[in-house]
Structure formats: structure tokens, C-alpha cells
Amino acid sequence: MTKERVSLDLPDVTGFKPRAKVPESDQAEIKQVAERAGFTARHSAQPATPPKAPASEAPFDARSLRRSNRTAKLNIATSEDTRRRFWELAQRMGISAGEDVLISMMDAYEREDGRAGGR
Numbered sequence: 001m002t003k004e005r006v007s008l009d010l011p012d013v014t015g016f017k018p019r020a021k022v023p024e025s026d027q028a029e030i031k032q033v034a035e036r037a038g039f040t041a042r043h044s045a046q047p048a049t050p051p052k053a054p055a056s057e058a059p060f061d062a063r064s065l066r067r068s069n070r071t072a073k074l075n076i077a078t079s080e081d082t083r084r085r086f087w088e089l090a091q092r093m094g095i096s097a098g099e100d101v102l103i104s105m106m107d108a109y110e111r112e113d114g115r116a117g118g119r
Contacts (some may be wrong), residue, residue, distance in 0.1 A: 074102075 078086075090101040 086098070086101065090096065090098065093101060093104065095101050095104070
């Protein structure tokens, strides 16, 4: 079963014509009036090139300070209460990385279960 389409009641645009281009002579006059009024160009001047570092010094790359071997994602759908509990436990343990909390919990489970666990 299909429904009838609803009319959009758009105005008649059959007589639409685009505006004529502003003549070049008017462009020059517009520019003069704008300059007298204090308007400047919309584009910025080309910035001066910054001085290059000496070839003996390697540029500092702060990304190397954040490198870790943690590249795999483990997404688990939980309730908000479980997520909150997890991070409160991490805070009590003094751990800021979720992976470290997870490893501690897995190690504790494997110790209790009687299996050798850990990394």
C-alpha cells in the first residue's frame, strides 16, 4: 500500500533569470569606495618564511613521548555503573591505563583459578 505524495506548494520559478554580472567599471568604483571607507582586502599578505633550524639540530618531535605498544582496541558494551566501577577501581589501584587494570584482574582470576597467568 502506497501513500500519495504531499504537495510542496513551491512558488512558480519558471520566470527566474540569474542576475546580470556587475560591469567591470562598477567593480573599480566599488573598490575605491571600500578603500575610502577603510575596508582592506580579504586575503592576508604572504607571511615571511620562518628561519630554518641549523642542519646539525634535528627538530624535536613530541609524538615520541607518547608512543606505546597499545595499538589494539578492545571495546566492551557495559552499563554506566560498570564503567564507573571499573575506573573507580583503577583510581583506587593508582592506575591510569585501562589495560593495566584489565591485566591485574585477569592475573588475579588466573591465580585464583589455579592456572599460571600473567604476561
